[in-house]
Structure formats: structure tokens, C-alpha cells
Amino acid sequence: MAVNPRQAEHAITKEAQASSAIDHSRIGLSVAETAAIDRSSRGPVLLCFFLSIIWLLVGTVFGDISSFKFDRPDLLTSQPYFTFGRLRPAHLNVMVYGWASTAMFGVSLWLMPRLCRVQLKIPAVAMAGIVLWTIGVAVGVWLLLDGVSDGLEWLEFDHRSADPLMAAGAALVGASVWKTLLNRQVSHLYVSIWYVASSYPWFLIIFTAGNLPVYQGVESAAVNWFFAHNALGLWLTTINLGLIYYLMPKIIGRPVYSYWLSLIGFWGLALFYALNGMHHLIGGPIPSWMIATSITASIMMIIPVVAVGINQHMTIVGRFGAMRYSPALTLLVLAAMSYTAVSLQGILTALVSVNRITHFTHWTIAHSHLGLYMFVTLSLFGGIYYILPRLLGREWPSRNLIRAHILLVGFGMVLYVVALGIGGVLQGLHLLDANSSFEASVNATKPWLLMRSVSAIIITLGHVLFAVHIAWLWLLRDKTGPEQSPFFYVRPILVKSPTKVPGR
Ligand code: HEM
Numbered sequence: 231m232a233v234n235p236r237q238a239e240h241a242i243t244k245e246a247q248a249s250s251a252i253d254h255s256r257i258g259l260s261v262a263e264t265a266a267i268d269r270s271s272r273g274p275v276l277l278c279f280f281l282s283i284i285w286l287l288v289g290t291v292f293g294d295i296s297s298f299k300f301d302r303p304d305l306l307t308s309q310p311y312f313t314f315g316r317l318r319p320a321h322l323n324v325m326v327y328g329w330a331s332t333a334m335f336g337v338s339l340w341l342m343p344r345l346c347r348v349q350l351k352i353p354a355v356a357m358a359g360i361v362l363w364t365i366g367v368a369v370g371v372w373l374l375l376d377g378v379s380d381g382l383e384w385l386e387f388d389h390r391s392a393d394p395l396m397a398a399g400a401a402l403v404g405a406s407v408w409k410t411l412l413n414r415q416v417s418h419l420y421v422s423i424w425y426v427a428s429s430y431p432w433f434l435i436i437f438t439a440g441n442l443p444v445y446q447g448v449e450s451a452a453v454n455w456f457f458a459h460n461a462l463g464l465w466l467t468t469i470n471l472g473l474i475y476y477l478m479p480k481i482i483g484r485p486v487y488s489y490w491l492s493l494i495g496f497w498g499l500a501l502f503y504a505l506n507g508m509h510h511l512i513g514g515p516i517p518s519w520m521i522a523t524s525i526t527a528s529i530m531m532i533i534p535v536v537a538v539g540i541n542q543h544m545t546i547v548g549r550f551g552a553m554r555y556s557p558a559l560t561l562l563v564l565a566a567m568s569y570t571a572v573s574l575q576g577i578l579t580a581l582v583s584v585n586r587i588t589h590f591t592h593w594t595i596a597h598s599h600l601g602l603y604m605f606v607t608l609s610l611f612g613g614i615y616y617i618l619p620r621l622l623g624r625e626w627p628s629r630n631l632i633r634a635h636i637l638l639v640g641f642g643m644v645l646y647v648v649a650l651g652i653g654g655v656l657q658g659l660h661l662l663d664a665n666s667s668f669e670a671s672v673n674a675t676k677p678w679l680l681m682r683s684v685s686a687i688i689i690t691l692g693h694v695l696f697a698v699h700i701a702w703l704w705l706l707r708d709k710t711g712p713e714q715s716p717f718f719y720v721r722p723i724l725v726k727s728p729t730k731v732p733g734r
């Protein structure tokens with residue numbers, strides 16, 4: 231289908247109209263400067279997005295088969311490659327390191343030059359980092375499917391081959407991010423810069439510490455969860471919060487509500503999150519002061535979570551209508567709300583009385599996907615919807631495909647989380663009941679697991695549509711350079727008073 235530039239209210243155009251207002255007024259960069267900055271990061275960012283979509287599709291297949299195996303345990307059992315014990319960690323690692331982290335490299339490499347108002351520094355080094363990281367993930371997945379695993383959740387990749395390649399890859403991408411930061415042309419560091427820049431040293435420290443092959447027994451379990459929880463909080467969460475903090479105000483044409491709440495949100499996270507890890511081991515054989523500290527720190531997380539929630543809500547309030555025109559904004563708002571929801575659910579789960587019921591049940595899987603899908607993945611989808619057309623200099627070809635994608639993944643994941651949330655609590659209550667059998671606890675979860683498999687099919691369809699749409703955008707012929715793209719000079723429509731936009 232040919233693109234009709236006159237098609238009314240093209241989603242991305244309107245969103246771009248608003249952002250162009252900010253490009254000219256608040257940030258003060260000329261159209262040509264913004265285009266030059268985007269051009270400097272174009273190669274590495276496009277490479278990241280291309281690779282991440284491939285990983286998303288691979289991880290989806292692994293997740294689907296893992297889910298179907300709960301309904302049909304005899305499915306694909308003749309091949310060792312397809313057994314649950316290999317597919318599940320392959321799904322986790324592909325989604326976390328292949329899909330989410332690679333897309334987050336792309337987001338960081340696009341965000342930092344824009345925020346620092348300089349061209350991306352050492353892009354070739356970033357490219358080399360992305361390639362090394364991807365080889366590391368591919369080697370890790372291959373070995374996992376072949377039965378070679380380090381045996382610790384989130385750290386399953388082989389520490390002799392895959393992990394060093396990934397560490398080197400992240401270090402090189404981080405070097406490009408930090409060199410750009412050090413050459414910045416701004417004196418004030420916007421909150422997104424703190425989140426994105428600090429994520430790289432944090433990730434390298436925890437990834438290296440987590441993978442050192444020196445821990446024994448309980449010590450190893452403690453380090454395992456120190457790593458995994460901080461990978462969630464100081465890597466997956468931080469870069470996506472940075473993205474939301476940048477794009478949400480930009481799309482609606484309004485500054486972030488409170489600078490001080492941003493500060494509290496960032497430093498509260500930095501202070502309390504690192505102490506949270508042991509709440510994964512509540513009831514386990516580790517010193518009780520460690521568990522008590524982690525539960526206290528989990529409860530303290532209410533401070534940064536509420537600060538971020540209020541700040542983002544007050545930024546968008548009154549402008550929710552803009553979501554009709556901007557798919558990126560819709561996804562980012564859903565992601566921001568899910569961040570608050572998953573964190574409050576997590577704080578509840580960390581309480582001993584709740585954890586007694588929910589630990590070792592599907593409740594935790596519901597929580598995982600509320601966080602890693604409804605927050606992290608939707609935020610990355612939003613970022614890709616916003617960034618890709620600007621880098622390619624052309625608009626998304628089909629509004630309907632965007633709508634269908636958002637509806638399918640949104641509805642599918644709500645079904646997933648609700649089904650496993652209910653199934654998990656029922657399972658936990660059966661497991662705690664001395665008069666109930668283990669078989670009864672399994673039977674109680676069956677309908678909910680079937681519902682999860684239905685949701686898996688719906689989400690998969692959404693992922694396929696997304697990938698097809700990206701390929702379509704990529705292959706479009708009517709290429710225009712970013713300078714000629716409508717994103718950069720159409721009149722702002724979401725900024726109420728044109729008089730507020732200086733220089734126009
Ligand atoms: C098509 C969408 C998806 C489906 C069908 C799916 C399915 C599954 C299944 C069946 C499991 C194993 C559950 C168990 O052991 O009881 C799982 C675990 C997991 N998945 Fe997904 N998943 C999807 C998307 C994602 C995404 C996008 C991410 C990350 C960005 C992700 C991250 C994880 C993680 C971290 C776990 C381990 C959770 C835990 O141990 O608590 N999944 N998923």
C-alpha cells in the first residue's frame with residue numbers, strides 16, 4: 231500500500247509536530263543540528279533495533295513453546311533441545327539480553343547525543359560493542375540449548391565464552407555513551423542523562439561480580455540474586471525510566487513536572503534497590519539479617535516509586551488526549567503506569583506474610599511479565615515507534631498495523647498477568663493447606679495456564695505484525711532525508727499557545 235502523506239492525523243506526524251516545537255524552543259537546537267545529531271547515532275541505533283527485533287521473535291518462540299508445555303507436558307520431548315529445562319532459560323536470556331538490552335543500547339546511543347547536544351562520540355566503538363554483545367548472546371543461547379549452563383537463574387550463559395564477550399560489548403557501548411557525556415554542550419544534566427549514564431557502570435559491576443566463578447553454596451545463591459535483582463533495578467528499569475522521562479514531556483510539549491521529585495526518584499532507587507536482592511530468598515537458608523534488610527529496603531522503595539509515579543502523572547495530566555495521536559505516547563504512558571503497578575506489587579510480594587503464599591508459584595511469573603513486558607517491553611516499543619521514523623526520515627506506513635500491534639500485545643499481556651496472578655494465589659493456598667494434595671495445587675492452575683497460552687498466541691501475533699511493519703518501513707521507497715522529513719518543521723499542534731514558542 232502506498233503511503234498517503236495527506237492521510238488525516240497520521241499518528242507519528244502529530245507527535246512529531248509537538249516535539250518539533252520543543253526542538254526549536256526549549257532545547258534551542260536548529261533543525262539541521264538535531265538532524266546532524268541523529269545522523270551521528272543512526273548506524274549503531276539502527277543496528278541495535280534490527281538485532282533486537284530478531285531476538286524478540288526468537289524469544290517469543292521459546293516463550294510460546296515453554297508455555298504450551300504447561301498444558302501438554304509431552305510436547306516436543308523427544309529432542310533434548312526442546313526440553314523445558316533448556317527452553318525456559320533460553321527464553322529468559324534471549325528476552326533480557328537479546329531483546330531488551332540490545333534495544334536499550336539503541337535507546338541510550340540515540341538519547342545521549344540528543345540530551346548532551348553533541349554528535350555521538352566513537353560510534354565505531356559502539357558498533358564493535360554491539361557486535362561483540364550479539365555474538366556473546368548467540369553463543370550463550372546456542373550452548374544453553376546444547377545443555378551447557380552455569381545453572382544460576384539469569385546467569386545461565388557460559389562464563390568462559392559468552393559472558394566475557396557480553397561484558398566487553400557492554401563496556402564498549404558504555405564507552406561511547408560516556409565519551410558523549412564527557413563532551414556535552416550542556417551544563418545542566420537532565421534526569422534522563424543520570425539514569426542512562428549510570429546504568430552502564432552499574433551493569434558492568436554487577437555482571438562481572440555475578441559471573442565470577444568463585445562463590446560456593448548459599449553464598450552463590452546470594453550473589454545470584456544480588457545480580458538478578460540489580461539487573462532489573464539498575465539496568466532494565468533505569469534506562470527505560472530515562473527514556474520515559476525524555477519522551478513523555480517531549481511528545482506532549484510540556485516540561486517534566488518537578489525537578490526535585492526526579493532527584494528523589496533517582497537517588498532513592500540508587501540507594502535502596504541494591505539492598506533488595508535477598509527478598510528473592512525469603513524462607514531460604516541465608517542469614518536472617520540479610521532477609522530483614524532486603525525486606526526493609528523493599529518497603530523503602532515506596533519513596534522513589536511514588537516520586538516517579540507522581541512526577542510522571544503530573545507531567546501528563548490534562549494531556550492524555552495526545553495519546554490518540556501518538557502511539558509512542560500511548561505505550562510510554564502504559565509503561566509508566568505499569569512501573570508503578572509492578573513496584574507496588576513487588577513491595578507487597580516482599581512482605582513475609584504474602585511471600586509465604588506466593589513464593590514458588592505462578593504469581594512471580596505474573597509479576598515478572600508485568601515488569602518486563604508491561605513496563606520494559608512496552609516502553610521500548612514506544613521508543614522504537616518514536617525513534618525509527620526519525621532515523622529513517624519517513625513515517626510509519628500503516629496506522630492500523632500500529633493500532634493492531636498495541637491492542638494485541640496490551641490485551642494479551644493483561645490476560646497473561648491476570649490469569650497467572652489468580653492461578654498463582656490459588657496454587658499457593660493449596661500448597662499451604664495441609665489437607666490439600668500437591669496434585670490439587672497443580673489442577674487448580676490448569677485453566678489459568680491455558681489462558682496464558684491463549685495470551686501467548688495473541689502476543690505472538692502482535693510481535694509478528696510489529697516485525698512486518700518495521701520491515702515495511704525499512705523497505706519504503708519514497709526516502710526523504712531527515713531534514714526534509716515532516717517531523718522537523720511542521721507547526722506544533724499540541725502546544726496550546728504559539729506565542730510560547732520563541733523564534734517562530
Ligand atoms: C510472547 C510473550 C511471552 C511469553 C509467551 C512468555 C512466556 C514465558 C514462560 C512460559 C515462562 C516460564 C514460566 C515458568 O517457569 O513458570 C517465562 C519466564 C520468563 N519470561 Fe517470559 N514470556 C514472554 C515474554 C517475555 C519478555 C518480553 C520478557 C523480557 C523482556 C520475558 C522474561 C521472562 C523472564 C525473566 C522469565 C522468568 C521469570 C521468573 O522466573 O519469575 N518474557 N516466560
Ligand code: HEM
Nearest residue numbers: 462509510528531572573576577579580589594598601602
Ligand atoms: C519496588 C520495586 C520492586 C519490589 C519490591 C519487587 C519485589 C520482588 C520480589 C519480592 C520478588 C521475588 C518473588 C519470589 O520469588 O517470591 C520479585 C521477583 C521479580 N521481580 Fe520484582 N519487585 C520490584 C520491581 C520490579 C520491577 C520494576 C521489575 C521489572 C522491571 C521486576 C521484575 C521481577 C522479576 C523478573 C522477578 C522474578 C525473578 C525470577 O525469579 O527470575 N520487579 N520482585
